[in-house]
Amino acid sequence: MTETETLSRALIEEAARKSGLIWLQGPAGPSRALWHVWHEGAVCLVGGGAGEQPLDGLGLEDGGTVTVTVRSKDKGGRLVTFTAHVGELPARGDAWAAAVAELKGKRLNAVDAEGIEERWARECRVLRLTPAGTLPLPSDSLAAVPVASPATTRRPMPAALPRLLRKRRR
Incomplete structure (x- = not known):
């Protein structure tokens, strides 16, 4: 393992251990926030059943790849x-029991x-x-465009508002 790979692994491990939430982007669908644990060199998570975090719609297949974003x-x-x-860990196996x-x-x-x-x-x-591999360096800011919404926080100030505020001060 090269020095770059070693540093990448150390950064990933430290970030994943300290954070309780990751954003997972599968081959299908939008990113989703999921809780997890860091165990034996990997992120482990559980979901898909009743009362657990949903994993459907992410396209998580055994042997596939995903993009993981760890937040502060x-x-x-x-x-x-x-x-x-x-x-995917087979149920009731040794690795499954340790992760669970x-x-x-x-x-x-x-x-x-x-x-x-x-x-x-x-x-x-x-x-x-x-x-998998080393950390890719982003080529842009990775800032997401806000979702279009009719909600707004900026509107013109009502004409009567300054007079109403002056009355309250008296």
Whole structure:
């Protein structure tokens, strides 16, 4: 592994460990925010079942690739974006059990904390996203264009507003 790859892996690991939320862009559909854990050199996440985060519409196939963006926990800005290989862990296998033990500890507000592993094995997918290669450097600002909306925060100030404000001060 080259020095650049080693530094890329270290940056990805540090960012993913400190952040509880990633943005995942699959081959299909828009980006989606998902909670995750960093476990044994990869991002692990669970979803797809009732009461869990939705994974449908992202095109997450075993052996495919996705774009992962890790955000800052305190400021919410983008820390790092990388490409990852998707691997679906077979239910009740050794790797699945290790990943689920980590995920279970980070799962907030679980209704059935005692039976969560059984429900995940029955209904959900546990995915492992392994970083691929070095980090690409962005060629532009990566700023997204705001979604068109009829909502607005800027309108002309009503003509009577200055008089109303002066009356309140008296």
